[in-house]
Amino acid sequence: MLQVGLTHFLVVSAVLFSLGVYGIVTRKNAVMVLMGIELILNSANINFIAFARFGNFGYSGQINALFVIVLAAAEAAIALAIVLNIYKTFSNVNVDEIDHLKD
Amino acid sequence: MNYYDIIFYLFALITLVSAWFVVTTRNVIYSAFFLLFTFFGVAGIYVLLAADFIAVVQIMVYVGGILILLLFGVMLTNKMTNVDIRTGATHLLPASIATGILMGAVVSVMVFTEWKIQPTEAPDTTLKALGTLLLTDYVLVFELLGLLLLVALIGAASIARREKE
Numbered sequence: 001m002l003q004v005g006l007t008h009f010l011v012v013s014a015v016l017f018s019l020g021v022y023g024i025v026t027r028k029n030a031v032m033v034l035m036g037i038e039l040i041l042n043s044a045n046i047n048f049i050a051f052a053r054f055g056n057f058g059y060s061g062q063i064n065a066l067f068v069i070v071l072a073a074a075e076a077a078i079a080l081a082i083v084l085n086i087y088k089t090f091s092n093v094n095v096d097e098i099d100h101l102k103d
Numbered sequence: 104m105n106y107y108d109i110i111f112y113l114f115a116l117i118t119l120v121s122a123w124f125v126v127t128t129r130n131v132i133y134s135a136f137f138l139l140f141t142f143f144g145v146a147g148i149y150v151l152l153a154a155d156f157i158a159v160v161q162i163m164v165y166v167g168g169i170l171i172l173l174l175f176g177v178m179l180t181n182k183m184t185n186v187d188i189r190t191g192a193t194h195l196l197p198a199s200i201a202t203g204i205l206m207g208a209v210v211s212v213m214v215f216t217e218w219k220i221q222p223t224e225a226p227d228t229t230l231k232a233l234g235t236l237l238l239t240d241y242v243l244v245f246e247l248l249g250l251l252l253l254v255a256l257i258g259a260a261s262i263a264r265r266e267k268e
Contacts, residue, residue, distance in 0.1 A: 014206065014209040016141075019122045019125070021202055026193060031177050035125055036125075049152045066157060066233070081258070083180060
């Protein structure tokens with residue numbers, strides 16, 4: 001149990017995923033919901049790279065992790081642009097109070 | 104217990120404790136800085152998994168790009184009359200129960216599955232292999248990602264710009 005194998009990395013990834021989900025569900029600020037999303041993407045990346053190390057199928061897992069990092073960057077940029085727009089319209093970014101379309 | 108195990112437990116502890124503080128602290132700036140420590144912990148885990156290039160890419164893109172973007176988002180969307188920005192949390196008890204059940208389910212799947220593992224020798228550097236793969240097997244995805252980044256750049260700039268009144 002103390003000798004570190006594949007399972008240890010997968011457990012770290014699973015706990016990080018759960019913390020990300022908890023962050024998305026409980027946070028009221030929209031930017032902190034984005035932080036929860038980044039935690040979830042990082043946990044999936046740890047999973048990819050752990051299997052790339054411990055499986056025997058080349059480096060596909062690491063290439064996929066690279067793609068996930070690129071997609072996370074693009075998505076964070078767009079999400080923050082949208083959050084800035086929301087702040088311009090509603091004057092706060094509390095996700096509970098953003099409940100109507102443009103009037 | 105050799106050095107590998109000790110360093111793994113250290114980085115796992117850094118990652119998980121920082122992630123716990125990201126999702127529980129009330130101060131928004133503290134949350135962003137604990138996210139910084141989480142990203143560094145994850146980069147350390149990548150190095151332990153013989154993914155040296157991905158670890159450096161993680162630090163450059165996540166810490167040097169996305170975290171700065173998130174900090175800009177925090178600063179621009181809160182009325183910063185004082186340094187300390189507090190935010191609230193909703194549905195703490197149902198979320199804790201549901202997330203606890205989810206974590207229990209996923210961790211038990213991870214632990215009780217007989218993974219067929221064949222660990223190979225850790226390479227010196229993965230850089231050459233990754234570069235070759237990007238330009239031979241994954242060249243289409245590589246080009247599409249370039250296009251996607253261009254679209255994201257144009258989209259973000261046009262969504263967030265200030266309208267001329």
